[in-house]
Amino acid sequence: MGSLDSGNDGQAMLPGLFEQPRLFFSTNQKNLLSILGSGMLVPAPAQFRYDNDSREYFGGKIGLWKNGIPDWNIEPSSLDLQRTVILEFDGGLLAPFLQKGLILDHKDCLVFDCPLPLSAVKAIYMRSQVYIDDFLLRLTDDVIADSSLFSVILDCPILQVPVGLEAGTEGVALGAAKFVDRIGGAMKCLTKMQPSQPYDTDYSELLISICIDHFGFGNLENGCSGSADSITSTDRSIVLALLEALEGIHPERGMDYESVLASMNDRLLALDEVSRVEFATWLDYSRKVLGAELDVPTLDDKGDLIKRGILLFLLRPDLDRLRKSVDSSIKPGQGVLAVATFLCGYFTGLLRLGSEYKGDYSSFVSFVEKLLLAFSCKDITNIESATERNTTDTPLRVLRVNGVNIWLRTIAQNETLARVVSQAKTAGYELDYDYENHRLSYNFIFPDDRSQQVYIELIDPLPSGVKVIRFVSPCQDLSKYKKRSPTGPKAIDFLARNGGMDMYSSFAISESLEAMVVVATQIVRTMQDEEFELLLNHVASVADQYERDILGKDAY
């Protein structure tokens, strides 16, 4: 055994440094940049800007040395001794990676062929404090580090490199590492660019689900709910073709939209005729816009959000540029922007994101660890999404893969509805906020013990932008009827009721509630407390009266 040169800046010897079994990984400063940037240590072929380190002993796989480090003086000889870095892993945190990732357990080392989370690194050693300070000073914005992890290595046992170790065959490491980088990039970007206000159609979870399926981790028992039904099979095929086209492009190489569109076209030759025509029309149009033969349109949330989002991404495949598109003539809608953000984050990847996307070191490495636990340790069999509340009762949208919460987003209240909640409280009514559908509800209990549900929902603003709400109270279930519109005498009866002198609301059909309802609209800005109370009571009373008098029920 030998020793590395000791730093002489007075750093105290770490107590009991090598008294217990510990796991060390030897590398250099250049590779450490990639490890910190990606939040994981990956087999050499999957690493950005790999520079020869101890992975050379095992054909690029990761060797963690027990209670010492390999002797640099034996092999490989091309190492930069001055910029040596030793990572110490917490063996306990690596337990989930043993089953699928461990390919060799030798008395001196463990060899992994899977990405290992940076969160399992409990110390980073360099030769002296001068080296540490200098390294930390020079870090670029996309490489985040926790300075408290760094310390000087003073006396480290040197292991003779075991001869003739066979590290086994190549596993699924590369695919998992690349996937975690790309899906992680998409998730972080969606989180960062999530608008403060909820919006109508959010394809974020659906796109993540398609992405997971695309990379072959699929075999999903259940897909994500929500907007899944609203995306056409052609759009799904287009998204998949784009993801495949992007797979082979390194972001730093820049994107040539022409080759991406050509690649998508090649992949979509097998579409059925109708879809093929739809795609060809979109392709021709997109080429003209991207080639500046046509003016770029306003990409608001009307029409096909998926195709609009893809066009926005192709126009602005860079995150900085995409963010600026909000203030441009493109004026993307929130749904379109979310599609483009997903694609841009997926294309950019986690490693290349700046600190404003990654967040602090602790949350970043924890995020990567969860992704690795979900995608690298197990075969994916289950993906689900749900709305839950955290310990502070804040509503969260949770995406869960194999039981691991890989993506959590706080759900904000719509500010107009929040204002109504506040006004209702002043008037003595506690409204419930439905975070799934972004609407309010209140359950009336009448003196005769009958109850009546009232919903308050936003409808499209007036042309001048004035916000309008609608009070809705259901009175007849229409879910079992194929034809929901009333006809003949029944329709005439409703019209007659709507024309009553004491009627301040009207009967209507609600597609979302699948029910006959009583509705009344109100401009929010000018709403007085008395008006709120009057309309709330009125729609409830009319709906309850209809249920009682005509149907003889109290279903709502």
Added chain:
Amino acid sequence: MRLPRRAELSEAQEKFLMEAPFDSPVLCTGPPGTGKTVLALYRAALLEKMGQETDLVMHSKLLSRYVQRSFEELDIDADSKTWHSWLYSLWAKGNGRFRIPQLAPYKPDFMKACDLIRQGIPANAEKLYWQNLIIDEGQDFPPMFYLFLMVLMSDDSIVQGRVRPSVTIFADDNQRMDEDTNSTINQIKAHFPVVEQYEVKENYRNTARIARLAQHFFVGHETGVPDIPEHRPGKVPMLKAFDTLEGEMESIARWLANNDDLSAGVIVADTKVQRRVMDAIEPLAKARGLNVQMYKSGTEIETLDFYTGGMITVVCQQSCKGLEFDGVFIPQLQHYQHEDINEDFFKMKMYVMISRARSHLQLSFSECDAPPAVVRLFPRENEEVVKWEV
């Protein structure tokens, strides 16, 4: 504006950023467009993080202005000056009204100045000290300037026990404008024998396809052009024919409107064409909410905006050196003459114009019965280098 992230830097740039020492002279060499100015900005930012003061000095007033705006945008507390400004102001600090000896107006006599320092003439020698000096376009400075710096850095009456002043020099041997007043890399190194040298060679400004077309026109030593960034292919440059000048201008305005966070440079043959182009493009740009500015010799640099997206800058070819734009348009090719002049001279002009483009390049002509003669100098029917739509 932000400093580039790691993946956006070339490996050579990353090596400089992570390894170049702060306590000894550093020299970074490379052809134009290899990102030396970006490294200068990064170095100034690192020195600020270390709590040190930095002056960034360069030869060109235009580039100095560009860098000063970059400092402001990046919130870096450093000064960018032309070398004359920096030198005369430093001398004045140490010598009061006693001006630096000159061979001619604005041509300092560095030998005499060094003698004066050695003789202890400066009244306030300690004020001739600086902490960090970063020199960009180092090849444009005379060799004696480096001798002068070395004398200042090593004179005890100036340093007075403080840390020796630091110097970082970015230079390119191939860009020397005047052999008498400019320095070679070897001349610079001769004055800093312990200098740490780094080299950046990869084209950082242009995409591979733009770089390849630029290289087609390059006449000179091979080392004068940066390595083609093969990993960053980009879009094939276009050579297009239009019926009218308005058609050419419409295509420029539409491209920028579709990319209104980017900048467009329109490079023209002469001031006459510049005026016609301005008249044609201004209403089209205005209709799309874009801005247009004109740059020619004598324009006050302070009035120019190279940072706001959606800006079209119309510039004459002789004034475009040192500028760069996301999209470059070279319209009205019929006004470029090459037959009565040295063809190599024309080619080098075309090289400079083309290499101003970061990601988009369109060359065009209009109102011609046949393609203008200069078009014959372009690579033909090779869509990998230039796409003909003539």
